[in-house]
Amino acid sequence: MTLNIRPEIAAIESEIIDIRRDIHMHPEQGFEEHRTAALVAKKLRSLGIHVLEKVGKTGVIGDLVGKYPGPTIALRADMDALPIQETGDIPYKSKNKGVMHACGHDGHTAILLGVARVLSEQKNFLHGRLRFIFQPSEEKDGGATYMIDDGCLDGVDEIYGIHLWNYSKFGEIGSRPGAVLAATDSLKILVKGVGGHGAMPQGTVDSIMVSANLINALQTIVSRNMDPLESAVVTVGTIHGGDNHNVIASSVKMEGTVRAFSKKISGQITDRIRQIARGIETAFGATIELDIESGYPATVNDPKLFEVLMKAAGKVVGDGARIITPFMGGEDFAYYAQKVPGCFFFIGSSPKGLPPGTVPHHCSHFDFDEKALLVGASVLLELVEIRSVIS
Ligand SMILES: [Zn+2]
Ligand SMILES: [Zn+2]
Known part of the structure; x- marks a missing residue:
């Protein structure tokens, strides 16, 4: 397997993993993500990114405004955890009784913060604007709709969403044009x-x-x-x-x-x-x-954005960039993709040495291969560059 983790991402590996573990230890359910949102806002501010808090109740938006005019590209992560008591024996086990990050949203938030960190250093080369969307409550009540109602898509030209995916091997990036989730x-x-x-x-x-x-x-x-x-x-x-x-x-x-x-x-x-x-x-x-x-509508990927994704993913994972069959699961990313062209993709994260699907999402011993955070962040960086926002 060829893996080309971006050096800027590899350089902050421990920072990305520390953020993920911190959030994993302090999980919060939908619309209760106060600590997580504060952590996100603090981090973004420290990077000189313009921050809006309490968007969609407990969501956060970070805008990185470039030196030159250009499109606005949104990257979205979700922050909420599930009402599950964690049973796995890991050093960063949940400290909140009966609440657990069992879907990988802790990882999504860490990936996006890593990408924000790297891109914030390239502000002077940036054309247009990057909008980092950290939404609440994906697992229930459709936090995305609250974010949209509060204007998170205003001026956005296209949006990308990520999901760590234990049903795929580490080193695979999967998506498809058209309907990808039900x-x-x-x-x-x-x-x-x-x-x-x-x-x-x-x-x-x-x-x-x-x-x-x-x-x-x-x-x-x-x-x-x-x-x-x-x-x-x-x-x-x-x-x-x-x-x-x-x-x-x-x-x-x-x-x-x-x-x-x-x-x-x-x-x-x-x-x-x-x-x-x-x-x-x-x-x-x-x-x-x-x-x-x-409930959530079908998540439908824009075919052009899907092509961009495959190109970006190919640079990072080579032939690990795959067109997948759609899943019957639902995702509130669907609401964003109804409003602006969107593309949602899966980042293979099956834990080391275990066949895909052995540690399913939403199970009480859920965990993933943390190296997948570097893969996901690298793909997002490549995406942003392909859209010519950096030069
Ligand atoms: Zn989930
Ligand atoms: Zn999820």
């Missing part, structure tokens, strides 16, 4: 029947039996209604109903998720869910309440 919709279902004696079903409407039929029917949406060349998922993830073995349950609650790569497809699926629910109601005499909430 649109997510969440589903709440309440089936209301008529309870009664378990031995005398006459006169009852068994909500458990109705739910069983509903789940089966929902699972025909992807297999029977969708174009087989489209990708979609309908998952019923929870089901709760009944208290006694000999009582017919009067109600059942279920929750689920719908994933697709376009609003059109997710709209078709949710329409079909409603139709099926009405049909099952009629067939069994039950009432089915549906609460379908739109």
Whole structure:
């Protein structure tokens, strides 16, 4: 594997890793990133970067204004952690009970601060402006939308987003033109029947039996209604109903998720869910309440920016720059990419010696290969240079 870590990044390796570990030890959940945001703001200010705090509640924006006119390029990191108790035995283990950086957002913040440090030293050669976006609450509530509402994309010509990725080998950079991550919709279902004696079903409407039929029917949406060349998922993830073995349950609650790569497809699926629910109601005499909430839209990469990324990634990781198949996960970077051309990419970070996917994201012993921070930062530097912002 050819790896060309930029020398300016290699020179600050320990600083980048120290920042990552500091943030890892002090994780904060969405919209509570006060310490993290203060750390980011302090660091940016020390680099002579113009800082705006409390953007999108707890987000931070840093603007590095160049000497010459030119485009505004935004680079985005997320700062939030997850409600997970860390179980791994590492020297920089979380000090906050029940909260953990289990997705790598600590690394994203460290990467972006490293890139800001290097670029701040090249201010006199900079054309245009670089905007460093540190957003809150990616894992829940879509912190990106709060940042956008507070104007973080004003004047921005293009935006890039990063994600460390343990499902890819260290030394790989993956992305694709078009949809790269799915649109997510969440589903709440309440089936209301008529309870009664378990031995005398006459006169009852068994909500458990109705739910069983509903789940089966929902699972025909992807297999029977969708174009087989489209990708979609309908998952019923929870089901709760009944208290006694000999009582017919009067109600059942279920929750689920719908994933697709376009609003059109997710709209078709949710329409079909409603139709099926009405049909099952009629067939069994039950009432089915549906609460379908739109989550993050699909993350769609601009094809031109994707080309730029592949060029930049190629300089750092050679043939480790890969076009990947899209993932069914969701990302609120999607909101930025709806407003301005954007490109989101994955930085292979599978821990040393372990096959990709062995240490999954959102697990309580999550960790990643910290050398991936240098890879990610180097790719961002190359990106900025390709966009001719430095000369
Ligand atoms: Zn995550
Ligand atoms: Zn994440």
